[in-house]
């Protein structure tokens with residue numbers, strides 16, 4: 001069976017984990033890699049991944065050259081969180097006729113924050129007959145796709161609540177930095193104000209995707225200000241030590257309103273030292289559903305799985321910009337990749 005040819009676009013913390021998972025998959029071959037980081041460009045992918053041997057794939061910073069020389073089926077894109085920053089990167093892949101799966105949070109449901117760019121990407125993808133998907137663990141699954149799937153057993157729904165609590169010590173270093181772990185409260189506030197710390201990106205996208213699946217016309221989606229979680233006692237990860245009174249991470253809540261009532265509430269908490277880790281969903285309705293995954297799904301492992309497992313779904317899908325709610329029920333790829341691909 002012919003192998004699926006994949007190119008990595010962004011070989012940072014997440015891109016590297018995805019690459020390692022792809023190397024273990026039967027029926028898929030990595031044929032190229034793109035990054036802009038000076039310490040990666042020109043190096044062999046195996047070296048950047050910390051493998052013993054070379055893979056014979058040199059990391060390039062020239063997208064056009066690489067994609068002209070490589071006939072890839074799919075690009076795995078993992079560079080940044082906002083569509084404004086990633087739009088041209090994704091558009092260049094589409095123009096080379098390559099399907100795209102991206103971890104860009106805003107792309108998971110871009111119609112909320114970037115409707116114009118979303119329309120343009122959709123038109124471009126259709127023109128070049130490729131499929132584009134934004135996915136990951138959150139946004140991409142735990143607070144949207146899983147929630148939407150659970151609503152399938154409800155006859156009526158009054159309210160949806162999802163809470164994710166995770167111990168950030170188990171996550172990659174860029175994530176721990178992104179949530180402000182180790183800062184003083186003052187530094188945290190300054191970095192939030194200056195945009196150096198974005199907090200978690202994607203809660204509004206998850207709310208909008210869920211509402212869209214239910215055909216709920218929300219009056220507004222409101223993300224509350226990001227709050228620091230302050231360590232009551234010293235806590236630490238392998239890389240960051242947090243003294244008592246300093247910031248261990250953050251909490252962020254977003255709410256969706258319909259008919260002047262709060263109908264979707266998402267509560268995201270990520271901090272070093274969280275004692276109980278879980279993903280909980282409550283759907284108040286007929287019947288009321290209470291689901292809890294304990295401990296919470298590991299964010300990095302879950303992201304890698306969501307991206308890799310989405311490859312056949314994307315290759316089977318019609319052209320255009322799709323979101324997780326447009327694809328068939330998500331499932332794992334455990335066999336030869338081609339067994340899941342229809343043509």
Ligand SMILES: NC(=O)c1ccc[n+]([C@@H]2O[C@H](COP(=O)([O-])OP(=O)(O)OC[C@H]3O[C@@H](n4cnc5c(N)ncnc54)[C@H](OP(=O)(O)O)[C@@H]3O)[C@@H](O)[C@H]2O)c1
Pocket residue numbers: 009010011012013014015034035036037038078079080081082089103104105135136137138139140172174175303
């Ligand atoms: N949806 C989800 O559930 C989910 C889960 C995990 C991660 N994410 C998102 O996925 C993205 C990647 O995460 P990460 O932790 O891997 O970040 P990271 O470690 O910073 O890696 C990003 C890599 O992409 C490179 N890059 C930046 N701009 C580029 C460009 N224009 N062309 C090629 N390469 C470029 C970066 O180089 P420099 O270092 O030189 O900038 C870096 O090597 C983040 O936005 C993260 O928030 C989403």
